[in-house]
Amino acid sequence: MRIFNHKQGCVKLTKDNQGKLSILVGIVILGVVITVFFRFENFQAFVTDNPQATLIVSLMIYAALGMTFIPTSPITLFLAVLIGPLQAALVATLGNTLAAIVEYKIGQTLGDILNFEEKKRKLPFSLGRLPIDSPYVLLFGRLVPGGVRGLSYIAGAYQVPMKLYLVTTIIMSMFSALVIAFGGDKIISLL
Numbered sequence: 001m002r003i004f005n006h007k008q009g010c011v012k013l014t015k016d017n018q019g020k021l022s023i024l025v026g027i028v029i030l031g032v033v034i035t036v037f038f039r040f041e042n043f044q045a046f047v048t049d050n051p052q053a054t055l056i057v058s059l060m061i062y063a064a065l066g067m068t069f070i071p072t073s074p075i076t077l078f079l080a081v082l083i084g085p086l087q088a089a090l091v092a093t094l095g096n097t098l099a100a101i102v103e104y105k106i107g108q109t110l111g112d113i114l115n116f117e118e119k120k121r122k123l124p125f126s127l128g129r130l131p132i133d134s135p136y137v138l139l140f141g142r143l144v145p146g147g148v149r150g151l152s153y154i155a156g157a158y159q160v161p162m163k164l165y166l167v168t169t170i171i172m173s174m175f176s177a178l179v180i181a182f183g184g185d186k187i188i189s190l191l
Contacts, residue, residue, distance in 0.1 A: 028067070101166075111156060
């Protein structure tokens with residue numbers, strides 16, 4: 001199987017990369033389906049009717065939303081009202097960490113398929129030498145709009161060590177979850 005590359009002509013895919021590409025296409029299709037058919041109202045009704053399953057369903061939704069660009073803040077706010085801000089922050093931290101791992105793995109798979117290690121040296125503006133594996137970039141890059149998901153994909157493609165990636169992800173996921181859960185709970189209580 002060949003994929004067209006405008007600079008090098010056709011690139012031949014190995015069997016291993018064909019399998020990875022198939023899985024990646026499946027994940028992208030699943031992400032598009034989730035994006036199109038996700039309805040917060042349905043989630044709210046299910047959680048209200050099944051409070052015991054709230055944790056498991058919420059974690060699955062957080063992980064699934066890692067494949068999409070749907071923000072998870074509304075779920076965190078909803079959980080803060082439903083189960084309390086501290087519990088919601090803990091669920092959101094775990095869920096967003098799971099989502100970040102999914103995003104990292106997608107970026108890593110794309111990097112493998114496209115042979116990114118070799119191609120990053122040729123990126124314009126010295127982008128191949130960006131210190132993506134710096135803890136500061138991994139922490140503060142998530143504060144930029146689109147940075148949470150974009151940085152996860154890039155970290156996977158750059159093959160940032162998982163230990164470093166996971167620690168910085170948990171720190172920023174917990175920080176944002178606490179701000180959203182407690183801040184949202186206070187704002188909602190004022191209404």
